[in-house]
Amino acid sequence: EDQVTQSPEALRLQEGESSSLNCSYTVSGLRGLFWYRQDPGKGPEFLFTLYSAGEEKEKERLKATLTKKESFLHITAPKPEDSATYLCAVSDLQSAGNKLTFGGGTRVLVKP
C-alpha cells in the first residue's frame, strides 16, 4: 500500500526565513510525485509534478526536488502570502486509475 509522510506537521517562519518541507514516500513504482498548496476552506491547488529522481522544478519562491525515497519543497525568502498547507501526493504505476495518495500536509505560517 502506498504511503506518504510529510514533516514537519507545522512550520512557523519569519518573513524571509528560508526553509524546507519533507515528503517521504513508499510506492511500488512511482508514476509521479505531486505538490499542492491548500488554503483554508479551499481546494488543493496544483504546484508541481516530479517524475524521476534528480528532477527539480521551480515556481517563484518554491522549488521542489525528488530522490528515490523523498521529495523536498524549498521555500526561499517566504512572504506572508506563502502561508498555506502544502500537500504532497504520489501516483503509483500499479494503481488503477491514476489516483493520488496524499500525505497529511505541512501547515506553513509566515509572519511579517
Added chain:
Amino acid sequence: DSGVTQTPKHLITATGQRVTLRCSPRSGDLSVYWYQQSLDQGLQFLIQYYNGEERAKGNILERFSAQQFPDLHSELNLSSLELGDSALYFCATTGPGTGELFFGEGSRLTVL
C-alpha cells in the same frame, strides 16, 4: 479557478439523512475523482470514474455511492449520515496523460 465546479458549497443536515453532492468537470476531462477531507484523516480517496465507468475504488463506505452521467458530471450520494461523515468533499478531474488532479472548491458537509 480550476474549472471544476462543485455544488452545494455548504450543507447542514441531520443524522440518518441522505445528501447528494454534484461535480462538473473541466471541459473535455473524462475522469472524475472524489476525495474526503476531515481534520483527523487528511485527504482520502473515495472513488474514480472515467467516461461513465467506475475505474478505481478507495476507502468508500457502503453507505456512499457515486455515478458519472453521459454529460460527464458526477454525483456522490451519502446516505444514513453519521456525525463522523462531517467533512469537506472534493471532486477532482485530470486531463489526458497529465496525471495531476485539478480540484474543485469542495462541498462542506456538516451532520448534526
